[in-house]
Amino acid sequence: MAGLVGLDGRSAIVTGAASGIGRAIARRLADEGMRVGLFDLDEAGAKETASGFASNASVHTVDISDYEAVERAVAACEDALGPTDALVNCAGWDHAAPFLETDPALWRKLVDVNLLGPTNLTRVVLAGMNERGHGRIVSIASDAGRVGSSGESVYAACKGGVIALTKSVAREVARTGITLNCVSPGPTDTPLFANFDASGKLGPALARAIPMRRLGQPEDYPGLVAFLLSDEAAFITGQTISVSGGLTMQG
Numbered sequence: 001m002a003g004l005v006g007l008d009g010r011s012a013i014v015t016g017a018a019s020g021i022g023r024a025i026a027r028r029l030a031d032e033g034m035r036v037g038l039f040d041l042d043e044a045g046a047k048e049t050a051s052g053f054a055s056n057a058s059v060h061t062v063d064i065s066d067y068e069a070v071e072r073a074v075a076a077c078e079d080a081l082g083p084t085d086a087l088v089n090c091a092g093w094d095h096a097a098p099f100l101e102t103d104p105a106l107w108r109k110l111v112d113v114n115l116l117g118p119t120n121l122t123r124v125v126l127a128g129m130n131e132r133g134h135g136r137i138v139s140i141a142s143d144a145g146r147v148g149s150s151g152e153s154v155y156a157a158c159k160g161g162v163i164a165l166t167k168s169v170a171r172e173v174a175r176t177g178i179t180l181n182c183v184s185p186g187p188t189d190t191p192l193f194a195n196f197d198a199s200g201k202l203g204p205a206l207a208r209a210i211p212m213r214r215l216g217q218p219e220d221y222p223g224l225v226a227f228l229l230s231d232e233a234a235f236i237t238g239q240t241i242s243v244s245g246g247l248t249m250q251g
Helices: 020-031 043-056 067-081 104-132 153-176 191-196 202-209 222-229
Strands: 011-015 035-040 057-061 086-089 136-140 179-185 240-243
Touching (some): 011 020, 011 104, 020 035, 020 222, 035 043, 035 067, 043 057, 057 067, 067 104, 086 104, 086 222, 104 136, 104 153, 136 153, 136 222, 153 179, 153 240, 179 222
Parallel strands (some): 011 086, 136 179, 179 240
């Protein structure tokens, strides 16, 4: 359902927009009347995401771990769509393995994509938001970063870092009216999870452990993200909200 206050006519950037949760978020924001910049390494996938709202979309192929590339992409996006009112850090990558079977090359890739990527986007976009005195940033973290997760220790560490970054920057800019929050998914049926669960056995096992007895779907998250980007959430900042079908609970 569209109609959240303060989204129509504004501009957003969504990373990881070529598939999964990022695609679902980008399409929901477009439904809310936003102009959407779609950032992803998968240009074809991002263009497919934007196919239903091409007149209000701008697609950018960018490696979010490269700060200068992020600067160029944000500048190009703002030339096309105007100043960025909202940022959704959704791009992520993972590789399942016990910690003692991993190595520094894997750690660096995980950190580059899952921690430095959101940090780069946040730094570049926040500078303009700070000058204008308005903005919303939502980062897609993970319950792995809140409670840990076997087989993805460094990924979990990165997501915990995103949560800490979000809280810290939220404190720094609170008086400007800019807000930063995290949405923390539980296990979700996405292409990334399919790569993680090559045997096909993990998904059903996790579904049995989730009180709602199913994995998350990409469509379970865009409504909350849109709300946090809207003016209706103007007094909410520095929060991490789990969406996990009851697998994890806090508060």
